Structure formats: structure tokens, C-alpha cells
Amino acid sequence: MTHEHTTDAEAVAGFGELVERVTVLHNIIHWSASYRDLTALLGEPSFTDGSAWAAFAPLSLGDEAELAEWCLLARVTDLEQIRIRANELGWAASASTMGGHEARVTLTAPSGLIVIAYTPVRR
Numbered sequence: 001m002t003h004e005h006t007t008d009a010e011a012v013a014g015f016g017e018l019v020e021r022v023t024v025l026h027n028i029i030h031w032s033a034s035y036r037d038l039t040a041l042l043g044e045p046s047f048t049d050g051s052a053w054a055a056f057a058p059l060s061l062g063d064e065a066e067l068a069e070w071c072l073l074a075r076v077t078d079l080e081q082i083r084i085r086a087n088e089l090g091w092a093a094s095a096s097t098m099g100g101h102e103a104r105v106t107l108t109a110p111s112g113l114i115v116i117a118y119t120p121v122r123r
Helices: 031-042 079-088
Strands: 019-027 053-055 059-062 070-076 102-108 114-120
Touching: 019 114, 031 059, 070 079, 079 102, 079 114
Parallel strands: 019 059, 070 114
Antiparallel strands: 019 070, 053 059, 102 114
16 A cells, blocks of 8 residues: 655645746856857857847856856746745745846745746836
């Protein structure tokens, strides 16, 4: 006879269905040197603001001092729903803030994994 045991975190649905895509963010103060190196390796980015942000197919590059050197970016359509679901799973979720190109919420998993959930904003 097997006993099924479900923890509280397992009982709450994850939030993968709310995420459109996930990429890795390399966040470094030496943005211009890293941009040059990544362009040499990967070719031109699909998006760049030319000074602090670039998106390549396999990863993104940024220079924001308050972020970890490496984390994940999750493009979403509903930041509030991501915050709610993350909290239900025991993740810490910041208040929504505006970045240079997006609205975002920083999510920190109990393991320490950092995910920046974001929704692009047209200005």
C-alpha cells in the first residue's frame, strides 16, 4: 500500500502557465565590454537600448547594480497573478516596479533562485 503525501507547496499549482518565456540574465557593470564580447559570439541582439540592456536569443545582458550577477527573466502578461501564485508557493515577491522598458516583480524562491517577472511597457 502506498501513501501519497502532498506538501502545502505541492498542493498549490505552479505558475509556469503564466510565463511566456524564460531567459537567463547576465547582469554586469562592465556592460559595454560584455556586449561587445557577446555580439562577437552570438551575433546582433534581437533588442538593445545601446547602453544598458540587450536581449540575445539564449540570454539577456544588463547593468543594474541592485540585481544579482545571474538570474532568470520571465516574460509574463499578469504580474499580479505571478505575485499571488509565487507567494502561495512560499516565494518572496517584491512590489511591482517600473524598469527602463518594463514593469517587473522580483521573485525569490526558498532555494534562493531569483526570477525577474516582467511585462514590457511601451513608452
